[in-house]
Amino acid sequence: MALATKTDRRPSAPELLWKSTLGKKTVMAVSGVIMLLYLVAHMVGNLKIFFGPDEMNHYAHWLRTMGEPVLHYEWGLWLVRVVLLAAVIAHATAAYQLSRRDIKARPSKYVHAKPKASYATRTMRWGGIILGLFIVWHILDLTTGTVHPAGYEHLHPYQNVIDTFSTWYGNAIYIVAMVALGFHIQHGFWAAAHTLGYGGRVPKGLSIGLAVVLTAGFVAVPIGVMTGVVS
Amino acid sequence: MRLTLRVWRQRSADADGGMSTYEIDGISQDMSFLEMLDTLNEELILKGEDPVAFDHDCREGICGACSLVINGDAHGPERTTTCQLHMRSFKDGDTIDIEPWRAAAFPVIKDLVVDRSAFDRIIQAGGYITAPTGAAPEAHATPVPKPDADFAFEHAECIGCGACVAACPNGAAMLFTSAKVNHLNVLPQGAPERESRVLDMVAQMDDEGFGGCTLTGECATACPKGIPLFSITKMNKEFLRAARRGA
Amino acid sequence: MTDYTDYTTGEPIADSAAPAGPVAERWDTRRFEAKLVNPANRRKHTVIVVGTGLAGGSAGATLAEQGYHVVQFCYQDSPRRAHSIAAQGGINAAKNYRNDGDSIHRLFYDTVKGGDFRARESNVHRLAQISVEIIDQCVAQGVPFAREYGGLLDTRSFGGVQVSRTFYARGQTGQQLLLGAYQALSRQIAAGNVEMHPRTEMLDLVIVDGKARGIVARDLVTGRIDTYFADAVVLATGGYGNVFYLSTNAMNSNATAIWRAHRRGAHFANPCFTQIHPTCIPRTGDHQSKLTLMSESLRNDGRIWVPKAKGDDRPPNQIPDDERDYYLERIYPAFGNLVPRDIASRAAKNVCDEGRGVGPGGQGVYLDFADAIERMGRKAVEAKYGNLFDMYQRITDEDPYQVPMRIYPAVHYTMGGLWVDYDLQTTVPGLFAIGEANFSDHGANRLGASALMQGLADGYFVLPATINDYLAKNPHADRVTPDHPAVQEALADTEDRLHLLLAVDGDRTPDSFHRELGELMWEFCGMARTDEGLRKALDRIPQIREEFWRRIKVPGTGEEFNQSLEKANRIMDYLELAELMCLDALHRAESCGGHFREESQTPDGEAERRDEEFSYAAAWEFTATGEAPVLHKEDLVFEYVHPTQRSYA
Incomplete structure (x- = not known):
């Protein structure tokens, strides 16, 4: 009897995830959520700047000693950096491959074209590229000090931050990037929730809330410097 | 006029x-x-x-x-x-x-005529319940809770026109595929093939060259039968469930 | 008057496949007596199935499951689009889940009576038996039938039946059943057991040594004409309602497959038996391309009426209740608005002929839900009929919650079709016809929710059992090759026809001929027929045909995607089939079911059968275009349901 039989061509779970569009979306969602969690912590840490140089610099020091005595000095921080780097690479690679695929799937545009999706949705790709470039600058500026405008001092983030936000371009780059981040999170978190199988009103509200809180929290720092609240 | x-x-x-x-x-x-x-x-x-x-x-x-x-x-x-x-x-x-x-x-x-056979191949990949003629048990042997039956029906309403693909800026067939996955996966009759169905249909969808979902919602807006965007979310969940179980 | 095509009477025909014995045992007997094909040998047999509706889809899937190699065709871009998909109301089955006195015998009885005693008892009984298995099969496939809160299947009463035996999936039962069959078929396509050819239309039948061995088909995308060979050919190509131009059929539903088979020797039975559905949306103007049906289930709660006075053009809501004529409730108090389709349709025609019709041109009656909304509340009405109301509003731009709907009868289904025996085999050995394409089970009138039942019964259960017998007895050692003279002849014939259509290059479009023929048929071979009218039509049709071949204009070529050529080719066949329909209607000088001859009615205007003369199925044999066909009569014997004059009063 010729009955339909399934072929045994099922790949393993990781292979499945990396090969299919849905799997890649999952990679993006998970890596996005990891970065998002990091951003929440980063934003909270940034706010310490409003409590003076001692508290801020002490926090920077703690970042290196966290996990002691189990972990050696800076091991915790490097662990976070490695995870983040992996997340960024996974996120960007999947995004690049998915975008290529999407563009290929719709090779010709409608003659009568009209934009329909929301602004945040349509700007995910460019927003992502802007954020990528920003991260490079941000690290060169405040982690390595390579492009820092004044004398960069290791483990003195309070002064370093004030230096950066005392330049017009420092403020401009940062604020533009943070607004882009807000849009990216607004659509990205919601989309991630859907990708992971959670839909409905809660993720939608949460994504808007997260976008607003994170953008406001980050932008508070340059505004604090500009207005002289932090000096 | x-x-x-x-x-x-x-x-x-x-x-x-x-x-x-x-x-x-x-x-x-x-x-x-x-x-x-x-x-x-x-x-x-x-x-x-x-x-x-x-x-x-x-x-x-x-x-x-x-x-x-x-x-x-x-x-x-x-x-x-x-x-x-x-x-x-x-x-x-x-x-x-x-x-x-x-x-x-x-x-x-x-002119305005396109080849939509890719949709047929997605269904062929797993959009069915294996029930050879004659092998069916008595219809009332398995009651189906009304909410599940209604959910299945709402997804089964898809007419396979392809408006979702046409409207999607990525040319994705997620709404079409998810409608069939959800129709069959929610029913007790569809349970034995639940995992293989979603994995095979998604793989076929990818092979056909459809794009991925960026959740623009265009598909659900264009759908003449009102298949909701949530249908895609539900399929994502089914997919992850199946991937975890290594069907 | 010019001469109209006459006919000659040939030998009577008999259904030799049906076994004798008690009607309830015949199907078991037949299945036992039928020869079987060894499972290991089945893959060596190829079966061609044309059409992918409920009958074709289910047959293709089931034959492939049994191990046969199936080659299947549909003109649509996907097998999922066959017109079975548009059936709304439901599917009957004698499950008796309601414990309301239903049984196989009652379904059998209702169907024979509903068909006005022009169907075979053995076929109808088998249909009723199988109805039960169909529901099981469809549920197993995941067809989302309506369910009760307890999780069990819901049923409703439908179209003039007093038990609740109709299973349904909102207003989309046909869609859900078809998708079930399509999915089963898809599974077999994936398994390599079915070779599917979408966008491919059958244009002729290939007969070798007296047996059906293949078809000629045109790839509608490239225009390529090819031959395909098999050990048996199954036609599941639906009905021929599109002869009327305006009908509820899909735009491309056509009669070419069955008409070409008829021309090659398959008898055509009862072509004049057409069903006019009472609840369609009236036409709005000359641009109308098709008519849309509103499910008959609306008659369960809606009340049909017209104004009592002629020419009363007040808006419906301003006509007081005592000036309304709820004519079905008045004439048929027992059944009221639920009388069978033919009766409801004719009653609507009568009141419109009296000048009491409503809407543009007076071609409509009201279907009013005001009482139902008051009784059940708008919410309940919305839950039950919401999608139908929406559809009505979209088409007419009127809100049926506020204003009564307007409805008018329209051609919906054709009970006639290729003559088949109990095995569903036509008079051409190896050629089978299933579903609406055959004539077998509905007699002169089909009951509501029975078309889906018959299509699936034929495809899932009957054909797969009976075709074994034919294949076992006809092992066909030799393969047919394309250079066989019979094949070459069929191929050349088809190519010539298409070339001719393209060569005329006249000044009239295919649609203009179709429209003209349709109007003629609706007027003279529609809801009410007369000797005089039918003779007029029989005079006129050959003239239209002659004009068609002189003035048809088909742009483009045959070697490309050419929808005008497809259309012209189908109309060419309608122009011949229409003539046979009128001739059949003329010769059957009685009224029965959907065939109403004004000369044959009771004093109160009901259809009057004349059993002594016409208790037979008329199987017509083709001779040549425009030549007198030969009539073969199959006598109908009623051992279990004794013919009475139908009464629904």
Whole structure:
């Protein structure tokens, strides 16, 4: 009897995830959520700047000693950096491959074209590229000090931050990037929730809330410097 | 009514296409959109020109054959199929742009006719319940809770027209695929193939060259049967569940 | 008057496949007596199935499951689009889940009576038996039938039946059943057991040594004409209602497959038996391309009426109740608005002929839900009929919650079709016809929710059992090759026809001929027929045909996607079939079911059968275009349901 039989061509779970569009979306969602969690912590840490140089610099020091005595000095921080780097690479690679695929799937545009999706949705790709470039600058500026405008001092983030936000371009780059981040999170978190199988009103509200809180929290720092609240 | 139509004309799959302009008069508000095109075609035939090719069949909004992008919207301005769109949705003197579904997986055959066989292959990959004729148990042997039956029905309403793909900026077939996955996966009868179904259908969808979902929501807006965007979310969940279980 | 095509009477025909014995045992007997094909040998047999509706889809899937190699065709771009998909109301089955007195015998009885005693008892009984298995099969496939809160299947009463035996999936039962069959078929396509050819239309039948061995088909995309060979050919190509131009059929539904088979020797039975559905949306003007049906289930709660006075053009809501004529409730108090389709349709025609019709041209009656909304509340009405009301509003731009719907009868289904025996085999050995394409089970009138039942019964259960017998007895050692003279002849014939259509290059479009023929048929071979009218039509049809071949204009070529050519080719066949329909209607000088001859009615205007003369199925044999066909009568014997004059009063 010729009955339909399934072929045994099922790949393993990781292979499945990396090969299919849905799997890649999952990679993006998970890596996005990891970065998002990091951003929440980063934003909270940034706010310490409003409590003076001692508290801020002490926090920077703690970042290196966290996990002691189990972990050696800076091991915790490097662990976070490695995870983040992996997340960024996974996120960007999947995004690049998915975008290529999407563009290929719709090779010709409608003659009568009209934009329909929301602004945040349509700007995910460019927003992502802007954020990528920003991260490079941000690290060169405040982690390595390579492009820092004044004398960069290791483990003195309070002064370093004030230096950066005392330049017009420092403020401009940062604020533009943070607004882009807000849009990216607004659509990205919601989309991630859907990708992971959670839909409905809660993720939608949460994504808007997260976008607003994170953008406001980050932008508070340059505004604090500009207005002289932090000096 | 008097109208200006700009219609995508393309002689064959490999020929180049472009928009051609036609003036048409004497259109009644009560005509369906396709009857308006019938009128145009009657004129074209008598003038010795090639009539505009378009897919259509039942003209009751259920077979899913009709497939026109009208002024940039799949199936036009109302939430229905092209055949159920009536000329009262337009005004005298309007210019109407008519194009085919556009997606790499739906190549144009002629004018406004596209090849949607990719959808058939997605169904062939797993969009069924294996129940050979004669092997069925008594229908009442397995009760199905009404909410599940209703959920299945709402997804089973998909007519396979492809408006979701046409509307999606990524040419994705997620809404189509998810509608069938959800219809069958929620039913007790569909449970034994629950994992393989979603994995196979998604793999086929990818193989056909459809894009991925970026959750723009265009598909659900265009769907004449109102399949919700949540359908995609639900399929994602089914997919992850199946991937975890390594079906 | 010019001469109209006469006919000659040939030998009577008999259904030799049906076994004798008690009606309830015949199907078991037949299945036992039928020869079987060894499972290992089945893959060596190829079966061609044309059409992918409920009958074709289910047959293709089931034959492939049994191990046969199936080659299947549909003109649509996908097998999922066959017009079965548009059936709304439901599917009957004698499950008796309601415990309301239903049984196989009652379904059998209702169907024979509903068909006005022009169907075979053995076929109808088998249909009723199988109805039960169909529901099981469909549920197993995941068809989302309506369910009760307890999780069990819901049923409703439908179309003039007093038990609740109709299973349904909102207003989309046909869609859900078809998708079930399509999915089963898809599974077999994936398994390589079915070779599917979408966008391919059958244009002729290939007969070799007296047996059906293949078809000629045209690839509608490339225009390529090819031959395909098999050990048996199954036609599941639906009905021929599109002869009337305006009908509820899909635009491309056509009669070419069955008409070409008829021309090649398959008898055509009862072509005049057409069903006019009472609840369709009236036409709005000359541009109308098709008619849309509103499910008959609306008659369960809606009340049909017209004004009592002629020419009363007040808006319906301003006509007081005592000036309304709820004519079905008045004439048929027992059944009221639920009388069978033919009776409801004719009653609507009568009141419109009296000048009491409503809407544009007076071609409509009201279907009013005001009482139902008051009784059940708008919410309940919305839950039950919401999608139908929406559809009505979309088409007419009127809100049926506020204003009564307007409805008018329209051609919906054709009970006639290729003559088949109990095995569903036509008079051409190896050629089978299933579903609406055959004539077998509905007699002169089909009951509501029975078309889906018959299509699936034929495809899932009957054909797969009976075709074994034919294949076992006809092993066909030799393969047919394309250079066989019979094949070459069929191929050349088809190519010539298409070339001819393209060569005329006249001044009239295909649609204009179709419209003209349709109007003629609706007027003279529609809801009420007369000797005089039918003779007029028989005079006129050959003239239209002659004009068609002189003035048809088909643009483009045959070697490309050419929808005008497809259309012209189908109309060519309608122009011949229409003549046979009129001739059949003329010769059957009685009224029965959907066939109403004005000369044959009771004093109160009901259809009057004349059993002594016409208790037979008329199987017509083709001779040549425009030549007198030969009539073969199959006598109908009623052992279990004794013919009475139908009464629904």
